[in-house]
Amino acid sequence: MNGNNTAFRRTKSGALKAAIYFSAAVVCILAVTVAAVVLIKGLPHISISFLTEKPSLLKGTTGILPNILNTLYIIFFTMIIVIPLGIGAAIYLNEYAKNKKLTNLIGLAAETLSGIPSIIYGLVGMLIFVQFCGFGTSLVAGSLTLVIMTLPTIMRTAEESLKAVPQSYREGALALGSGKWRMLRTVVLPSAVDGIITGVILSVGRITGESAALFFTAGMANEIYGLAQAASSGNAGSTLTVSLYMYAKERGEFDTAFAIAAILLLLTVLLNFGAKYVQKHFSNRT
Amino acid sequence: MERSVYAESLRGESSAVRKRDNVLRTLAKASDRVMATFFVICGFASIALVVIITAFLVSSGVPAIHEVGFKDFMFGKVWTPTSENAQFGILPFILSSFYATIAAVVLSVPLGILTAVFITKFAGEKLASLLSSAVEMLAGIPSVVYGLLGMIYVVPTVRNVFELPDGACLFSAVIVLAVMLLPSVISVSASAIRTVPREYEEGSLALGANDTETIFKVTLPAAKSGISAAVVLGIGRAVGEAMAVMMVSGNVPNMPKLFGSVRFLTTAVASEMSYSSGLHREALFSVALVLFVFILGINMLLNFLTRKGKN
Numbered sequence: 212m213n214g215n216n217t218a219f220r221r222t223k224s225g226a227l228k229a230a231i232y233f234s235a236a237v238v239c240i241l242a243v244t245v246a247a248v249v250l251i252k253g254l255p256h257i258s259i260s261f262l263t264e265k266p267s268l269l270k271g272t273t274g275i276l277p278n279i280l281n282t283l284y285i286i287f288f289t290m291i292i293v294i295p296l297g298i299g300a301a302i303y304l305n306e307y308a309k310n311k312k313l314t315n316l317i318g319l320a321a322e323t324l325s326g327i328p329s330i331i332y333g334l335v336g337m338l339i340f341v342q343f344c345g346f347g348t349s350l351v352a353g354s355l356t357l358v359i360m361t362l363p364t365i366m367r368t369a370e371e372s373l374k375a376v377p378q379s380y381r382e383g384a385l386a387l388g389s390g391k392w393r394m395l396r397t398v399v400l401p402s403a404v405d406g407i408i409t410g411v412i413l414s415v416g417r418i419t420g421e422s423a424a425l426f427f428t429a430g431m432a433n434e435i436y437g438l439a440q441a442a443s444s445g446n447a448g449s450t451l452t453v454s455l456y457m458y459a460k461e462r463g464e465f466d467t468a469f470a471i472a473a474i475l476l477l478l479t480v481l482l483n484f485g486a487k488y489v490q491k492h493f494s495n496r497t
Numbered sequence: 498m499e500r501s502v503y504a505e506s507l508r509g510e511s512s513a514v515r516k517r518d519n520v521l522r523t524l525a526k527a528s529d530r531v532m533a534t535f536f537v538i539c540g541f542a543s544i545a546l547v548v549i550i551t552a553f554l555v556s557s558g559v560p561a562i563h564e565v566g567f568k569d570f571m572f573g574k575v576w577t578p579t580s581e582n583a584q585f586g587i588l589p590f591i592l593s594s595f596y597a598t599i600a601a602v603v604l605s606v607p608l609g610i611l612t613a614v615f616i617t618k619f620a621g622e623k624l625a626s627l628l629s630s631a632v633e634m635l636a637g638i639p640s641v642v643y644g645l646l647g648m649i650y651v652v653p654t655v656r657n658v659f660e661l662p663d664g665a666c667l668f669s670a671v672i673v674l675a676v677m678l679l680p681s682v683i684s685v686s687a688s689a690i691r692t693v694p695r696e697y698e699e700g701s702l703a704l705g706a707n708d709t710e711t712i713f714k715v716t717l718p719a720a721k722s723g724i725s726a727a728v729v730l731g732i733g734r735a736v737g738e739a740m741a742v743m744m745v746s747g748n749v750p751n752m753p754k755l756f757g758s759v760r761f762l763t764t765a766v767a768s769e770m771s772y773s774s775g776l777h778r779e780a781l782f783s784v785a786l787v788l789f790v791f792i793l794g795i796n797m798l799l800n801f802l803t804r805k806g807k808n
Contacts, residue, residue, distance in 0.1 A: 299539025328737025420639030
């Protein structure tokens with residue numbers, strides 16, 4: 212009986228261990244396959260002209276320069292608004308707010324925002340920025356939509372790193388006669404810069420991969436804009452992800468779609484490592 | 498002599514210096530006040546945004562529900578918004594979203610948890626960090642790329658294996674969703690497992706349990722709330738995913754069948770918004786409102802679970 216029991220336990224344990232190894236292997240194979248397929252099918256179609264031209268029906272060529280530029284514009288516009296907003300909110304939560312209930316409520320609101328799916332952001336962005344504010348389907352409307360979407364990330368990462376700044380730094384600055392803003396600007400924010408950079412990189416990654424929120428807000432045009440044009444209302448433009456969708460689903464040009472997918476994959480991996488590097492770099496320093 | 502000249506000059510400057518100091522101090526106080534106001538505004542921005550989003554969704558979503566009738570809207574089985582006898586029943590969308598979510602979670606949660614166990618308990622340091630990087634890469638891949646891979650590989654494979662006329666169906670969507678959920682399930686459960694105190698496991702091992710018994714009877718139950726947070730997070734992701742499933746699900750508003758073409762709450766909004774008008778358009782806002790309410794419910798559950806985990 213006892214021997215049986217031990218044998219049973221050993222078999223069960225072996226089976227579970229096999230399941231664990233099997234799952235890890237599946238995930239491993241999945242990751243390698245996904246990366247390999249995207250790169251093998253995508254990289255051969257990337258050329259200089261593909262990266263530096265806009266699609267032309269006359270010449271029958273495709274180029275993704277407009278989409279690259281639009282992605283950069285949207286990242287830029289979103290960041291210049293969301294960085295001060297998010298850091299400001301984090302500063303308020305960590306340095307000013309005294310009412311615990313209120314900070315909980317703000318935290319709850321931020322969590323709610325981070326749980327809303329991007330298609331709803333797209334719809335709300337269309338209602339608010341495209342129609343109500345009258346920006347039209349434009350890069351500006353898309354960026355403002357993404358500001359709402361990335362706000363929780365910037366807020367949370369900034370708040371976490373503000374919390375990690377020792378209280379004695381603040382007391383030291385105040386004791387030397389500094390005002391609160393001067394103390395924040397010269398002592399607290401510089402010590403919290405790692406979390407802020409991490410949050411920015413994460414948000415840039417999210418924006419690079421975003422499609423559903425931009426579908427109805429930023430539109431699908433493939434025009435090349437200058438910075439001033441991009442910032443004015445009514446100028447629609449598709450980012451890399453939106454154009455990938457259009458090439459794959461609407462036009463069936465899978466070579467182009469895979470080429471964009473490869474670029475997106477490389478970008479997201481790069482951003483991932485960037486975020487990791489920043490964290491490591493700063494945690495080593497302190 | 499020199500010293501008294503110096504003192505003299507100090508006395509002469511002192512009022513100017515004092516004046517300058519006063520100006521600076523006033524400026525510093527003013528900037529303190531301005532910045533404090535700015536921070537308060539930023540702090541309340543997220544609350545304001547949630548209120549604005551809710552207000553816009555409710556005000557644009559409620560009219561159509563009112564016009565169609567709540568019961569006909571939520572439980573109607575037919576969605577023919579453009580036909581002459583237009584019907585606006587979104588039960589097919591709700592059920593499709595529901596089934597796809599359940600199925601994707603059932604597929605990806607066990608796989609994800611076991612992989613998290615492997616990363617935290619079985620893999621060496623190098624292998625663990627390699628696997629974590631792979632998982633992070635999967636998490637970073639945009640959803641349209643998953644959709645593209647699904648279109649090119651999953652859909653034809655499903656068609657051939659099950660001998661269907663078209664492989665774009667609920668089943669393909671479930672496969673793609675399951676893959677997309679994996680990274681977040683793995684990383685959240687791995688961090689939940691890491692928080693379990695080492696003493697628990699040592700106690701169990703000392704009592705004669707072997708390593709897998711310890712993991713399944715001590716570690717995982719102790720990490721229960723974190724792992725259930727991972728599951729709920731996965732549910733939220735699956736319900737809210739639009740672009741990837743739109744590319745592989747066929748997008749026909751049928752009642753859900755495993756190998757039938759389906760449309761979800763998200764894809765209904767995404768696919769029809771561009772050409773809709775009138776009541777049809779308003780009904781799409783109502784679909785978004787329904788989706789929003791579901792997501793809020795899931796978020797509340799998630800919140801509850803993470804709070805419980807912290808305590």
